[in-house]
Amino acid sequence: MPSSNPNSYIEHITDIEAPIDVVWKVLFDVxxxxxxxxxxxxxxxxxxxxxxxxxxxxxxxxDEWETFDFNFGEVSSKDYILQWLGSVGPSGCLFSGVHTMELEVISEHKTRLIHSEKFGGLLPALGLGLPYETLDRNYLLMNESLKKFVETKVIDS
Known part of the structure; x- marks a missing residue:
């Protein structure tokens, strides 16, 4: 779903050496x-x-935090989808974000994490509103951190 606007979509895919139910339990415990x-x-x-x-x-x-309101979008333990939505302005005209973390089975002991966010509204179109390059980096770091946590602390314990 990539777009010509680099501020409109971020996606990172990471394979985790753990069964999908184990990864889902850690992810779902927000x-x-x-x-x-x-x-x-x-x-x-x-x-x-x-x-x-x-x-x-x-x-x-x-540990320096900025706080935003959100609503959960699609949440499915059956399809292993956790999604949250945020917006600014009427109907998200200034900014909207659809953040999704979805898991897929690769094998009995391996799970694929697809972590994405689709941005909309005037601010992302102009490259304003959020540090998009930083978010891109952080979403990859989140994937790597979840992978390490599940593979070392959850699976090995």
Whole structure:
């Protein structure tokens, strides 16, 4: 789904040496993302479509957080999809983001993480609103951190 605008879409794909149910359990527990120093989701209930929460973003992974409102989009334990949505302005005309983390089975003991965000609105079109290159880097770092956490702390314990 890449676009000609480099600020409109980010995607990173990472293979994790763990069964899909193990990776899903860690990913789905959004209130305990100890593996993630760039993004923290805070929700008052388990993730489900329409549930509101706060997203805390640390662009440098240094515990300096910027907070945004979000709603969960598609959440499916059957299809292993966790999605959250944010927007600014009427109908997201200034900014919208659809952030998706989806898991696929590669084999009984290997899972593929597809981590993406699609941006829309005036600000991304103009390259404004967020540090898109930093986000691109951070989403890759998130994938690598989740992989390391699951493969070393979860699988090895």
């Amino acid at each position: 209130n305990d993302w100890e593996w993630n120093k760039w993004t923290r989701l805070e929700a008052n209930s388990i993730p489900a479509e329409g549930v509101k929460g706060n997203l805390n973003a640390s662009y440098d992974g240094n």
